[in-house]
Amino acid sequence: MDFQQIIPSMPYILQGIWVTLQIVLIAGLLGFAIGIILSLFKIGRISFLRWFADAYTSIFRGTPLVLQLMIIYYASPQLFGTQIEAYTAAILSFGLNSAAYISEIIRAGIQAVDKGQKEAAMALGVPYNKMMKDVILPQAMKNILPALMNEFITLTKESAIVTVIGVTDIMRRAYIVGSDKFAFLEPLLFAGLIYYLMVLVLTFAGKWVEGRMRRSD
Amino acid sequence: MIKVEGLYKSFGSLEVLKEINAEIKEGEVVVVIGPSGSGKSTFLRCLNLLETPTKGKITIAQDEITSAKYNPQKLRSEVGMVFQHFHLFPHMTTLENVTYAPIKVKGKSKKEAEQLGLDLLKKVGLSEKANEYPNRLSGGQKQRVAIARALAMEPSVMLFDEPTSALDPEMVKEVLDVMKSLAQTGMTMMIVTHEMGFAREVADRVIFMDEGMLVEEAQPLDFFSAPKTERAQNFLQKVL
Numbered sequence: 001m002d003f004q005q006i007i008p009s010m011p012y013i014l015q016g017i018w019v020t021l022q023i024v025l026i027a028g029l030l031g032f033a034i035g036i037i038l039s040l041f042k043i044g045r046i047s048f049l050r051w052f053a054d055a056y057t058s059i060f061r062g063t064p065l066v067l068q069l070m071i072i073y074y075a076s077p078q079l080f081g082t083q084i085e086a087y088t089a090a091i092l093s094f095g096l097n098s099a100a101y102i103s104e105i106i107r108a109g110i111q112a113v114d115k116g117q118k119e120a121a122m123a124l125g126v127p128y129n130k131m132m133k134d135v136i137l138p139q140a141m142k143n144i145l146p147a148l149m150n151e152f153i154t155l156t157k158e159s160a161i162v163t164v165i166g167v168t169d170i171m172r173r174a175y176i177v178g179s180d181k182f183a184f185l186e187p188l189l190f191a192g193l194i195y196y197l198m199v200l201v202l203t204f205a206g207k208w209v210e211g212r213m214r215r216s217d
Numbered sequence: 218m219i220k221v222e223g224l225y226k227s228f229g230s231l232e233v234l235k236e237i238n239a240e241i242k243e244g245e246v247v248v249v250i251g252p253s254g255s256g257k258s259t260f261l262r263c264l265n266l267l268e269t270p271t272k273g274k275i276t277i278a279q280d281e282i283t284s285a286k287y288n289p290q291k292l293r294s295e296v297g298m299v300f301q302h303f304h305l306f307p308h309m310t311t312l313e314n315v316t317y318a319p320i321k322v323k324g325k326s327k328k329e330a331e332q333l334g335l336d337l338l339k340k341v342g343l344s345e346k347a348n349e350y351p352n353r354l355s356g357g358q359k360q361r362v363a364i365a366r367a368l369a370m371e372p373s374v375m376l377f378d379e380p381t382s383a384l385d386p387e388m389v390k391e392v393l394d395v396m397k398s399l400a401q402t403g404m405t406m407m408i409v410t411h412e413m414g415f416a417r418e419v420a421d422r423v424i425f426m427d428e429g430m431l432v433e434e435a436q437p438l439d440f441f442s443a444p445k446t447e448r449a450q451n452f453l454q455k456v457l
């Protein structure tokens with residue numbers, strides 16, 4: 001092994017961190033927003049919306065992420081009438097995919113909130129929307145934070161597959177450096193180290209937030 | 218104030234309330250007693266539509282709340298409810314618990330609601346706990362906050378479902394005292410409780426329920442010394 005030879009390429013690979021982070025962050029937020037809506041559909045009374053949210057979850061969890069990514073990217077002219085950028089396709093597919101997982105996490109979190117909370121709010125005449133927003137969801141968020149953090153970590157690792165549609169994230173850059181130098185092991189190990197450190201940081205950040213939340217109990 | 222006519226409630230095939238007729242006058246304090254599973258909670262919960270009656274008519278302050286046209290939101294600021302397990306909002310301070318509904322439901326200004334909230338917390342003896350979170354309070358304190366929270370909607374009727382049953386014995390009195398002083402202000406109250414001493418002292422009337430039926434209704438003194446029905450006699454023998 002000779003890491004010497006990739007030292008000049010290290011900054012190039014490191015710049016991929018921003019690409020990866022951007023995808024993960026925006027897709028994470030998108031997934032969270034859609035996830036909340038889907039979870040509200042799931043616990044709501046309108047059976048069509050319930051059905052829709054369940055079907056959505058089932059499909060996105062039941063097919064490979066890389067397939068969803070390739071459909072959204074390569075079939076975008078047929079789907080949206082125009083070729084979208086790889087970066088956009090990556091965010092879109094990761095956001096839509098994680099929405100399915102996050103909606104399940106939030107649904108479980110909402111249902112774990114004591115039923116008495118809903119009754120107390122109803123007895124005070126609080127309308128459903130306000131009850132959800134001010135009473136139930138804040139308590140549900142506390143329950144679901146660890147699972148949400150996990151999902152975020154998974155997203156960070158899985159984001160490496162955007163390399164198949166040519167997004168120059170950490171993974172793609174390591175691969176490019178590898179083919180340039182005819183030596184793959186070193187750049188790929190370096191990429192692995194970056195991912196691992198990112199996951200560690202996220203894990204610690206999650207623990208820290210959790211600890212703070214627990215302290216407010 | 219409250220009029221209940223031919224009230225029935227079933228859960229699936231289980232008939233929990235059968236042909237309940239009752240009337241509660243303004244300012245009256247009515248205590249509901251009866252064995253476990255007799256439908257006391259269900260009866261109370263029908264009165265603020267936490268349960269939808271299967272059949273029958275309930276009128277509160279001239280409004281027929283069981284009519285399809287009635288807006289339950291309106292009722293809930295008319296009728297306050299206190300639960301056995303308090304159900305305070307754990308992520309809000311004591312004062313926020315009390316001011317939340319007046320602000321978000323009644324549209325009071327924050328300042329106005331806080332004034333009212335502090336007044337009410339003072340009435341239940343918890344002024345100094347205004348900025349404390351519920352998990353820092355004892356059971357008795359939590360229940361007093363819950364009472365203040367219900368009162369903050371300025372209801373004309375207050376329902377209590379076993380408000381002291383989840384409390385350690387030494388905390389029962391502080392809650393009953395708050396309820397007593399509330400009764401003295403002329404609040405119309407309906408209370409499910411196993412505190413017979415309290416019933417005897419504070420109630421204007423006792424309603425005895427068994428197996429989903431309203432079996433006996435009497436002045437507390439008459440009821441406790443000479444219950445008319447055999448079922449009430451049996452029940453009192455067991456609990457007194």
Ligand SMILES: Nc1ncnc2c1ncn2[C@@H]1O[C@H](COP(=O)(O)OP(=O)(O)OP(=O)(O)O)[C@@H](O)[C@H]1O
Pocket residue numbers: 228231233251252253254255256257258259260
């Ligand atoms: N949501 C529900 N679904 C099905 N059955 C119910 C429901 N709520 C109450 N019941 C049943 O209705 C009956 C009466 O219940 P209720 O809680 O009104 O009795 P209670 O007199 O308040 O009893 P306790 O003194 O134990 O509180 C019980 O048999 C109970 O199991």
Ligand SMILES: [Mg+2]
Pocket residue numbers: 257258259378379
């Ligand atoms: Mg009960």
